[in-house]
Amino acid sequence: MTSPGNHHDELPNQSESFNPLLGMDITMFSDAGFDMDRVSLKRNMPVAELYEEAIRKEGAVISSSGALINFSGKKTGRSPKDKRIVYEDTSKDHIWWGPVNIKLDEHTFEINRERAIDYLNTREDIYVFDGFAGWDPRYRIKVRVICARAYHALFMHNMLIRPTREELENFGEPDFTIYNAGQFPANRFTTGMTSSTSVEINFKRHEMVILGTEYAGEMKKGIFSVMHYLMPVKFGQLSLHSSANQGEDGDVSLFFGLSGTGKTTLSADPSRMLIGDDEHVWSDHGVFNIEGGCYAKCIGLSAEKEPEIFNAIRFGSILENVTFDKNTREPDYDDASITENTRCAYPINYIPHAKIPCIADVQPSNVIMLTCDAYGVLPPVSKLTSEQAQYHFIAGYTSKTPGTEDGVVEPSPTFSTCYGQPFIVLPPQRYATMLAERMHSVKCNAWLINTGWTGGKFGVGRRCPLKYTRAILDAIHDGSLAKAEFEVFAPGVFDLQVPKAVNQVPSELLDPSKAWSDHVAFQAELKKLAGMFSDAFAKYENQVDLEVLKAGPSTKRA
Incomplete structure (x- = not known):
């Protein structure tokens, strides 16, 4: 096997076909510091031309199926420790400051912004992509991406919402601009820098600067962080790290879940239309996808x-x-x-069953929180109260299964607030309160679904079969589960409402205490997991209502 390399002769330059920038746009670039006498700005190039540019200049390769294979260099994932938010007057009182959102002073941002533009000015060609974030025209923002790699331009062509010819001609000034100079390092000796990588967001200037990483996902998640700020603060709408789909009758479901919980698989239901798989906004009018x-x-x-x-x-x-x-x-x-x-x-x-445009002017009927519990103690499905939904949304629990290489034999818990901690910009309780208010106003059901282990923890029990999880989802979507008879699971510890019966799901599976053959071991794992929840939630105790705090697992009530 080989990684991408330049295996092709130079292709003819067809650069005349890209969308030219208009006079006002040229002025914007000149004012931003671009040397318009030297660089060539290539705006919203056709996909085929971006292929040619990436192959000729970046060593990209066309796969046997026609996709473009690219390599992101040293960084092959996000760099969360190098993410910075500029500390400035317009946003400082809103931001959830701490290890997720690290402060950066305005002067250092100016230094790095100039460094990025200086690097881009050394390139012969600069790629520009103008597109939208958010399918609902009432709330969407105009995003401009300025980068030095055709691969990055094509990536954002795919991930943002592509404008029509008329929308592009009338695009005007963007609401947010990304300067991606990822091939060029940050100066790690600059104040506030800890490495040669820096991903910075400035809400006052409506700008993002990328240095020292060519991983394309930084742009995608950077815009998601921007929407996580703008939607609640500017528009009063709720941004969510979730997938969403819609049934034939128009009902909408939102799915939350961390990696490995089955969010992508379960939301891609062939009997339902996919609104989106990762980033959404629950608005006053319904649900819309942020991405294209x-x-x-x-x-x-x-x-x-x-x-x-x-x-x-x-x-x-x-x-x-x-x-x-x-x-x-x-x-x-x-x-x-x-x-x-x-x-x-x-x-x-x-995607064959994608809903285009990716918007549903219908309020959600169900909020589904997915977890993969490797301890094997959470029920396959539980109906949550409003307070429990807030608690579990803030907790954002799943678990990782033991690996074989390092000899770890116990599962490890993962708690990622709002099921997307790296992208949260405001305090978690702000999103959780908005979620509870919207659920209450439209009488939306909340469910906790465990796609993890049953009958024992990892290594003892088995993973809950996918067919049973799908049967549970079918019962949620046809409305029968909401009408089922429920009983309390783990009273005094988790206090979850579990159904006594679900069509096509074995009854012994619904109550984990009955699925375990070793009842003593079950109680031990149950209390262990409850303690993990309590420990992880301790940092939010002073930020949430008492009723929300009481709705979480406890070893003291047992």
């Missing part, structure tokens, strides 16, 4: 396991850090020699 594309993991991908993603990898799609056979150009999705975090980025309309 999908950024899916590729490791272990096969046509049998995930046919929709597999078949979306075609002309126009990007394969990132995926190795390939140098003779056939066949990607090797099982090869993690570059990174486990291999990815593909494709327009959402490549």
